[in-house]
Amino acid sequence: MRVLCVAEKPSIARSITGILSGGQYSTRNTGNNFVKNYDFDYPQTNSTFTVTCVSGHLTSQDFGEAHRKWNSCDPFALFDAPVETLIPPDKKSIERNLRTEGGRADTLMIWTDCDREGEHIGMEIARVCRKAKPNIVVKRARFSAIIAQQIHHAAQHPIELDRAQAEAVEARILLDLKVGAAFTRMQTLALQRQFAQLEGVLSYGPCQFPTLGFVVQRYNRVKAFRPETFWYIYLSLTRDGEETKFTWKEGHLFDQGGAARIYEIVLQNPRARVIRVTKKDTKKWKPLPLTTVELQKAGSRLLKLAPKKVLDVAEKLYQQGFVSYPRTETDQFDPQFDFMTLIGKQTVDPAWGEFARTYQNGGFGVPRKGKNNDKAHPPIHPTAHAGNLVGDEKKVYEYITRRFLACCSKDAEGSQTTVEVVCGGEDFYPLPLGLIVLQRNYLEVYPYDKWIGHTVPNFQEGEEFDPSVCELREGQTSKPNYLTEADLVTLMDKNGIGTDATIAQHIQTIVDREYVVERMEGAIKYLVPSTLGIGLIDGYNEIGKSFSRLLSFTRLTFLVHQTERRMVQVCERTTTKNDMLQTSLDQYKHMFIIARREFDKVATVGLITHSHSAWKLMVSHRVLGDTLVQVLLEGQEEVEEAVVVEEEEEAVVVVVVVVEMGVMVATARQAEEEEVPLLHAAEVAVVEAALEVQLLLLLTPILKVRAFGMISLTHA
DNA sequence: GCAAGGTC
Numbered sequence: 204m205r206v207l208c209v210a211e212k213p214s215i216a217r218s219i220t221g222i223l224s225g226g227q228y229s230t231r232n233t234g235n236n237f238v239k240n241y242d243f244d245y246p247q248t249n250s251t252f253t254v255t256c257v258s259g260h261l262t263s264q265d266f267g268e269a270h271r272k273w274n275s276c277d278p279f280a281l282f283d284a285p286v287e288t289l290i291p292p293d294k295k296s297i298e299r300n301l302r303t304e305g306g307r308a309d310t311l312m313i314w315t316d317c318d319r320e321g322e323h324i325g326m327e328i329a330r331v332c333r334k335a336k337p338n339i340v341v342k343r344a345r346f347s348a349i350i351a352q353q354i355h356h357a358a359q360h361p362i363e364l365d366r367a368q369a370e371a372v373e374a375r376i377l378l379d380l381k382v383g384a385a386f387t388r389m390q391t392l393a394l395q396r397q398f399a400q401l402e403g404v405l406s407y408g409p410c411q412f413p414t415l416g417f418v419v420q421r422y423n424r425v426k427a428f429r430p431e432t433f434w435y436i437y438l439s440l441t442r443d444g445e446e447t448k449f450t451w452k453e454g455h456l457f458d459q460g461g462a463a464r465i466y467e468i469v470l471q472n473p474r475a476r477v478i479r480v481t482k483k484d485t486k487k488w489k490p491l492p493l494t495t496v497e498l499q500k501a502g503s504r505l506l507k508l509a510p511k512k513v514l515d516v517a518e519k520l521y522q523q524g525f526v527s528y529p530r531t532e533t534d535q536f537d538p539q540f541d542f543m544t545l546i547g548k549q550t551v552d553p554a555w556g557e558f559a560r561t562y563q564n565g566g567f568g569v570p571r572k573g574k575n576n577d578k579a580h581p582p583i584h585p586t587a588h589a590g591n592l593v594g595d596e597k598k599v600y601e602y603i604t605r606r607f608l609a610c611c612s613k614d615a616e617g618s619q620t621t622v623e624v625v626c627g628g629e630d631f632y633p634l635p636l637g638l639i640v641l642q643r644n645y646l647e648v649y650p651y652d653k654w655i656g657h658t659v660p661n662f663q664e665g666e667e668f669d670p671s672v673c674e675l676r677e678g679q680t681s682k683p684n685y686l687t688e689a690d691l692v693t694l695m696d697k698n699g700i701g702t703d704a705t706i707a708q709h710i711q712t713i714v715d716r717e718y719v720v721e722r723m724e725g726a727i728k729y730l731v732p733s734t735l736g737i738g739l740i741d742g743y744n745e746i747g748k749s750f751s752r753l754l755s756f757t758r759l760t761f762l763v764h765q766t767e768r769r770m771v772q773v774c775e776r777t778t779t780k781n782d783m784l785q786t787s788l789d790q791y792k793h794m795f796i797i798a799r800r801e802f803d804k805v806a807t808v809g810l811i812t813h814s815h816s817a818w819k820l821m822v823s824h825r826v827l828g829d830t831l832v833q834v835l836l837e838g839q840e841e842v843e844e845a846v847v848v849e850e851e852e853e854a855v856v857v858v859v860v861v862v863e864m865g866v867m868v869a870t871a872r873q874a875e876e877e878e879v880p881l882l883h884a885a886e887v888a889v890v891e892a893a894l895e896v897q898l899l900l901l902l903t904p905i906l907k908v909r910a911f912g913m914i915s916l917t918h919a
Numbered sequence: 920g921c922a923a924g925g926t927c
Contacts, residue, residue, distance in 0.1 A: 211925075211926080212925085212926060212927085213926090213927085236927090237926090237927060257925090257926090258925080258926050258927065259924080259925030259926035259927085260924065260925045260926080261925095266921095273920065273921080278921095281921090293927095315925095316925090320924060320925055321925090323924090323925090324925070372924080375923080375924080376922090376923075376924075378922090378923095379922045379923045379924080380921085380922055380923085381922090382922075383921055383922030383923075384921040384922070385921085386921085386922095387920085387921040387922080388920090388921060391920080391921080403920085404920050404921065406920095406921065406922080407921085407922085408921085408922045408923070409922075409923080410922080410923065411922080411923090518926090518927080522927085530925095530926090701923080701924095702923090702924075702925095704924080704925075704926085705923065705924065705925090708923085708924095709923085712922095
């Protein structure tokens with residue numbers, strides 16, 4: 204019997220060949236550079252095997268001729284337009300290979316990843332092979348890890364493809380295409396009609412839009428923030444020249460009178476008494492096995508690489524055979540995973556080799572188990588030692604390796620001392636708590652985690668003392684920060700926006716569309732929405748307000764969840780693909796009709812905030828020298844061409860009039876129309892010079908505004 | 920000129 208095995212990607216084809224053939228196989232090239240055909244005998248089922256693969260989805264979907272061109276139809280018609288499935292040119296060679304090999308086989312065995320998309324890819328493969336050989340028997344191999352025993356079991360006990368899962372994916376594909384295309388065309392064309400100069404596409408998608416929404420949501424919180432004053436009792440003891448600070452168990456109160464009354468009572472009896480000293484063993488847990496999302500978060504936070512970049516680098520390392528498959532949701536290792544061999548490969552490393560050698564002598568600890576398992580790939584780990592890497596590849600490889608070694612090491616151990624103090628009837632405890640680090644364990648190989656010991660004086664239970672300081676102090680709530688890339692990855696992951704493999708792409712998309720600007724502050728990269736981004740989200744929210752929030756950003760996120768739930772229902776066969784598609788499409792159609800009717804609001808209310816005859820427009824944020832500068836655009840009937848530069852710290856606002864010749868600093872005032880001191884001439888010159896250099900950068904988002912025809916800005 | 924999902 205001849206069996207054709209088809210995997211989802213070249214790496215899996217190679218691995219299962221290695222396992223099933225026991226290393227005895229021959230290789231044939233195909234018309235595609237990445238795809239090889241492997242031939243061998245598989246006596247266990249009395250068969251001849253050929254293993255090959257596709258490269259992800261085989262087909263792509265698009266509208267037919269009548270709807271493909273942007274101006275060929277009303278965008279609304281796209282919801283009911285027929286969609287064609289075709290094999291894109293770069294996949295033709297793979298299709299030809301499948302036809303040739305399928306024509307020769309009795310059985311087709313699908314070895315795609317065991318997830319929804321894998322089931323759909325399996326159907327695509329089956330369709331092509333059936334064309335070449337209509338009576339071919341189609342089977343599916345089920346495996347959850349590339350481990351010899353599992354792969355053999357899968358080859359000998361194949362199951363059937365799951366049509367329901369494939370159909371759920373089909374519904375997703377159609378929904379994404381129709382909703383994305385309809386809204387993108389409607390938005391773009393509507394604004395182009397209004398503002399002829401508008402360039403570029405204003406894309407809309409069920410993933411990119413909520414992603415943008417997160418950025419704008421945080422931006423609004425930062426903008427709306429007003430510091431609040433709070434009061435707390437501060438206690439400290441200086442003994443032998445060392446100060447121990449105590450934290451009030453109540454934390455802090457926003458009620459000054461209340462705090463003052465408690466403080467008065469404390470003052471009546473300000474002698475402190477130690478009521479309890481406890482020492483207990485404590486641990487700092489080693490990290491969980493590494494998933495794609497965690498790698499991207501770490502990459503952004505620790506390695507200062509954008510999520511997309513981290514994934515690209517990891518992909519390269521994977522192709523060179525240094526790390527395992529980098530797209531995985533799994534944060535638990537299979538119990539049979541061969542840890543020791545992989546750790547052994549790291550013993551030659553000059554930096555962590557010595558530590559890797561300790562694992563054989565009791566240094567090994569079974570990795571923690573996370574909650575996720577995609578049943579297709581293990582957590583990301585090094586597969587070989589790489590000694591000659593440089594730059595980003597070195598950084599990412601080092602992180603993956605140290606993370607793996609940390610997972611296989613032991614939790615750090617310490618001893619923590621808690622001291623409870625009562626003073627005037629109020630409870631206090633020293634902060635930081637006393638900590639002695641006893642065993643660093645995993646921390647030795649994982650410098651990304653910090654755990655620093657801290658001593659507290661040797662207090663005795665029952666001991667009394669007079670605090671060195673006992674005061675009612677005042678503090679202020681601190682301003683939230685803009686969203687970092689790592690924050691955004693976390694939010695998307697938590698809210699189910701995108702997948703491990705696509706989260707980075709969606710972030711890239713909103714940057715490419717100029718909905719969001721990246722801003723460095725020190726070593727941290729923040730994401731700040733542009734005028735356009737804020738305008739779109741605010742605009743939709745504005746419409747949402749009048750229509751039971753149907754279009755608000757939270758609602759959009761909710762729709763993504765609903766779609767996901769319905770997909771699960773299709774998989775579980777509690778609803779059909781067509782019903783699910785119809786329900787979802789109806790929902791989006793309803794949204795579309797309102798959005799189009801109200802779209803003027805996106806253009807005006809969203810992009811401009813009216814205030815009397817003047818209007819102000821948040822544009823963007825840039826660093827001017829070392830100072831954070833917030834740029835506002837302000838127009839009045841008499842001053843049409845104006846830029847307002849606000850220096851936040853000093854609360855100085857410079858109004859810059861943009862004239863055809865360049866930039867001129869004209870006047871100064873605060874955003875709230877209060878009188879503030881004019882800038883010194885020297886400062887004006889600095890601002891002027893900096894603006895000249897940065898004007899083009901600065902004005903990029905503003906030019907959008909000009910394109911919208913709301914103000915006629917001219918720049919050199 | 921549109922989406923999001925695979926993968927290279």
